[in-house]
Amino acid sequence: MAKSSDVKDLKLAPEGKSRILWADNDMPVLRLIRQRFEKEKPLKGIKLGACLHVTAETANLCRTLQAGGADMVLCASNPLSTQDDVAASLVKDFGLKVYAIRAENRDTYYKHINITCEFEPAITIDDGADLVNSMHTDMAKYSGNVIASMEETTTGIVRLRAMEEAGALKFPVIAVNDADCKHLFDNRYGTGQSTLDGIVRATDALLAGTRLVVVGYGWCGRGVAMRGRGQGANVIVCEVNPVRALEAVMDGYLVMPMAEAAKVGNIFVTVTGDKNVIDVPHFRKMRDGAIVCNSGHFNVELNLTGLEKIASKINRGIRTLVDEYVLAGGKRVFVLGEGRLVNLACAHGHPASVMDMSFAVQALSAEYAVKNAGRLPIKVNPVPAEIDAWVASLKLKSMDVAIDKLTAEQKAYLSSSHMGT
Ligand code: ADE
Numbered sequence: 001m002a003k004s005s006d007v008k009d010l011k012l013a014p015e016g017k018s019r020i021l022w023a024d025n026d027m028p029v030l031r032l033i034r035q036r037f038e039k040e041k042p043l044k045g046i047k048l049g050a051c052l053h054v055t056a057e058t059a060n061l062c063r064t065l066q067a068g069g070a071d072m073v074l075c076a077s078n079p080l081s082t083q084d085d086v087a088a089s090l091v092k093d094f095g096l097k098v099y100a101i102r103a104e105n106r107d108t109y110y111k112h113i114n115i116t117c118e119f120e121p122a123i124t125i126d127d128g129a130d131l132v133n134s135m136h137t138d139m140a141k142y143s144g145n146v147i148a149s150m151e152e153t154t155t156g157i158v159r160l161r162a163m164e165e166a167g168a169l170k171f172p173v174i175a176v177n178d179a180d181c182k183h184l185f186d187n188r189y190g191t192g193q194s195t196l197d198g199i200v201r202a203t204d205a206l207l208a209g210t211r212l213v214v215v216g217y218g219w220c221g222r223g224v225a226m227r228g229r230g231q232g233a234n235v236i237v238c239e240v241n242p243v244r245a246l247e248a249v250m251d252g253y254l255v256m257p258m259a260e261a262a263k264v265g266n267i268f269v270t271v272t273g274d275k276n277v278i279d280v281p282h283f284r285k286m287r288d289g290a291i292v293c294n295s296g297h298f299n300v301e302l303n304l305t306g307l308e309k310i311a312s313k314i315n316r317g318i319r320t321l322v323d324e325y326v327l328a329g330g331k332r333v334f335v336l337g338e339g340r341l342v343n344l345a346c347a348h349g350h351p352a353s354v355m356d357m358s359f360a361v362q363a364l365s366a367e368y369a370v371k372n373a374g375r376l377p378i379k380v381n382p383v384p385a386e387i388d389a390w391v392a393s394l395k396l397k398s399m400d401v402a403i404d405k406l407t408a409e410q411k412a413y414l415s416s417s418h419m420g421t
Contacts, residue, residue, distance in 0.1 A: 002099075002115045002118065004097055005091045005096075005097055005098050005099065006098070006099045006100075006101065006108075006112065006115075007084065007087040007088050007091055007098050007099075007100065007101060008084035008087065008088065008101045008102065009084065009088060010088045010091060010092050011088070012084050012085040012087075012088040012089075013085070013088040013089040013091070013092040013093055014089075015085040015089075016056075016059075016083070016084075016085030016086040016087070016088050016089030016090070016093075017089040017093050019056040019083070019085065019086060019089075020056045020059040020060060020063075020086060020089055020090075022056070022352075023055075023056035023057050023059070023060055023352035023355075024060050024352070025352075026351065026352035026353040026356060027057070027060050027352050027353070027355065027356040027359070028356065028394070028395075028398040029356050029357065029360040029391055029394045029395055029398060030060055030061065030064055030356050030359050030360050030363065031060075032394060033064055033360055033363045033364065034060075034063060034064040034067045034363075035067075037064060037065075037067040037068035037069075037363070037367075038067045038068075040068075041068060041069035042068050042069070042367045042370060042371070043065060043068035043069045043070040043123075043366060043367065043370060044068075044069030045069060045071070046069065046070045046071070046122050046123055046366075046370055047070070047071050047072075047073075047119060047120060047121045047122050047123075047145065048065055048070040048071065048072045048073075048121055048122070048123045048124070048125070048366070049072075049073050049075075049116040049117070049119050049121030049123075049124045049125075049131065050062065050065075050072065050073070050074045050075070050116075050124070050125040050126075050131075051074075051075050051076070051077045051113060051116060051124070051125070051126050051127060051128075051130055051131035052074065052076075052077050052125060052126075052127045052152065053076070053077055053078060053081040053082070053127060053344055053349055054074065054076050054081065054082040054083060054086055054087050054090075054098065054100040055081070055083050055086060055344070055348065055349050055355075056083065056086050056348070056352065057349070057350070057352050057355035057356075057359065058074070058086075058355075058359075059086050059089065059090050059094070060352075060359065061355075061359040061362055061363060062074055062090060062094070062096055063094060064359070064363045065363060065366060066094065066095075066096070068363070068366075068367065070123070070366075072096055072097065073096075073097045073098075073099070073115070073116045073119045073121070074090065074096055074097070074098045074099070074100065074116075075098075075099040075100055075112040075113055075115065075116045075131070076099075076100035076101075076104070076109065076112060077126070077127035077128050077130060077131075077152075078127075078128070078297075078340060078341065078344065079102075079103060079104050079105070079106070079109045079340070080102065080103060080337065080338065080340045080341075080344065080345040081102075081340075081341065081344035081345065081349065082100040082101060082102040082104075083102070083348070084101065084102050087100050087101070097119075099111075099112035099115050099116065100112060110134070113130055113131055113134050113139075114134065114138070114139055116131060117131070117134055117135055117139035117142040117143075118139070118142055119142075120142050120144070120145050121145065121146065122145045122146060122147050122370075123146070123147055123148060123149070123150070123366050123369055123370065124146060124148075124149040124150070125149070125150045125152070125362060125366070126149060126150070126151050126152065126156055127151075127152040127153050127156065127297075128152075128153055128155050128156045128159075128297045128298070129151060129155070129156035129159040129160055131149075132149050132151070132156075132160065132163075132173070133159065135170075136163065136168060136169075136170060140170075143170060143171065146170075146171040147171070147172075147369055147370065147373045147374070147376075148171060148172040148173065148174055148369035148372075148373075148376055148381075149171060149172070149173050149174070150173075150174045150176045150362055150365050150366060150369070151173055151174070151175055151176060151177060151380075152176055152177055152182075152358065152362065153177050153297050154177050154183070154187065154218065154219075154220075154273055154297070155273045155296065155297035155298060156177065156297070157175050157177050157178060157380065158273060160173050160175075160380050161380055164379050164380050169378055169379065169380075170378065171378060172369070172376035172377060172378050172379065172381055173379070173380045173381065174365045174368070174369060174376075174381050174382075174383060175380050175381065175382060175383065176358070176361050176362055176365055176383060178382060178383070179361045179365075179382075179383035179387065179388050179391075180388045180392070181357045181358075181360070181361050181387075181388045181391040181392055181395070182357065182358045182361050182383075183219050184219065185354050185357050185358075186350055186354050186355065186357065186358040187218070187219035187220045187223065188219045188220070188222055188223035188226075189223055189354055190223070190349075190350030190351065190354040190355070190358075191219075191220040191223045191224060191271065191295055191343065191350065192220075192222075192223025192224050192225075192226055192227035193223075193227055193350070193351065194343035194344075194347055194348070194349055194350045194351070195220075195223075195224050195227075195269055195271075195293075195295040195342060195343045196224070196227050196228065196231065197343065197347040197348075198293070198295075198336070198337065198342035198343045198344075198345065198346035198347040199267060199269070199291065199293060199336065199342060199346070201346050201347050202293075202319065202320065202321055202322055202336045202337065202342070202346040203291055203319070203322065203334070203336070205267065205291065207228060207231035207232060207233045207267075208231060208232030208233065209232060209233070209234070210233050210234070210266040210267055211233070211234050211236060211264055211265050211266045211267070212224075212225075212228040212233035212234065212235050212236070212265070212266070212267045212269070213235075213236045213237075213238065213261045213262075213265035213267065213268045213269070214228065214235060214236070214237050214238070214253075214269055214271065215237075215238045215239075215258065215261075215268065215269065215270040215271065215272055215277050215278065215301075216238075216239065216270060216271040216272035216273070216277070216296070217237050217239040217241075217244040217245065217247065217248045218244070218271065218272075218273075220271040220295060220296070221237065221239075221271045221272075222251075224269055224271060224295065225237055225248070225251070225253055229252075229253075233267070234254070235253045235254070236253065236254045236255070236256060236261050236264070236265060237253045237254070237255050238255070238256065238257060238258045238261050238277075239255065258277065258278065258282050259281065259282065259285070262278075262281075262282040262283075262285040262286050263285045263286075263287070264287070265286070265287075265290060266287070266289070266290060266291065267290075267291045267292075267293075268286075268290065268291070268292045268293070269293055269294070269295055269342070270293075270294045270295065270296055270301035270302060271294075271295045271296050272296055272301060273296050273297065273298075273301075274296075274300075274301065275300045275301065276300070276301070276302075276303040276306075277301050277302075278292060278301065278302045278303065279303045279306060280303055280306035280307065280309075280310060283303075283306070283307050283310065283325075283327070283333055284310065284327070284328075286331070286333055287331075288330075288331045288332055289332055289334070290332075290333050290334070291334045291336065292333055292334065292335050292336070293335070293336035293337060293339070293342040293346075294337075294339050294340065294341065294342060295341050295342050295343055296341065297341065299338065299339040299340045299341075301339070302335065302339045304335065304338075304339050307325055307333065307335070308325070310327060310328075311325040311326055311327060312326050312327065312328065313325075313326040314326070318334075320346075321336060321337045321338065321345055321346050322334055322335070322336055323335045323338070356395070357391055357392075357395055360391045360394075360395075361383055361387060361388070361391055364387045364390070364391070365383055365387065368383075368384060368387065
């Protein structure tokens, strides 16, 4: 029988609680949903299992789902992203069942996911699809109650689409990541800011004048490149997709293959979702003092096993979460956050204001899934367009931004095929 929670130290709860309430100040859309959920209880009696980064922002999502009547278990979606004070407060102050300890090893990480599966949730929320994957493999016998699963991140969607294509998916998925109010804001502005935040907190580096190599020009890469340029870095983009590479060129960045960028870059950030995008030949070419990190979901983008093999010496923790690899001739490469997502390992992840939108979409998608139980097709489903429109409108309102409405004449014009020149 599993413990009712597994967190680092309940004595950390007061600090966690104040950080959760501070984040809530910047989550007005989620707060409105919480107030409605408190009255309407759309998730009453629903068992909900969430595998998410355990942060102050996630805590406010959990409070909202609980307010809606959900009975919840939360586990970590990455071993290095858990904020132990938040986990403690969720248990102590908000009565949640939490299984997450920062820097937990692989066994504990999966033990916590397994406990979440054994809870036999009706709704699951995932960030990276580790929970859904377990519910399709080792823990499949606990998946019988699942109505639907929400997925938060691009990497998770890629995995789930592969399962759908292989005919392996057993329950409907809602692609929260693909909602406009999620990826256009969280992936771009959230990752853009929090990645640089992680690099700066870990290193105290000045970005102005550095050559910042951004590997991958999806929404996350665009955000990192844009914010890097804003800080005065000379941004180089590496990309395999010709259309995206062309966009990067026309957005004004230098574009080149990794083999070339490796020779000139000062700071490297991977945001591709793929494996070994910075590999041994690239590490060999780097300049002394190169800083290397990853902001993609899994710690596979940097070939650290290969780097270890070619290093003559490794000095772990020369600063918090900075490892120094000494290569032939004494050249040094600094790796941040053990190659795990630098924004959550070395900083606090995306700011609350942007998570407000992502988690508003999550909460409303959970409500939609429960309302449509048994009717959603077993595939990766889009978030309904009304949810996007509603979240964007309320976010604008919370920012005191008003916009125009179409006149009746304009609406008629747009819906007519007859009105040409
Ligand atoms: N993903 C990126 N930033 C996050 C945050 N602050 N909370 C939860 N998930 C995140």
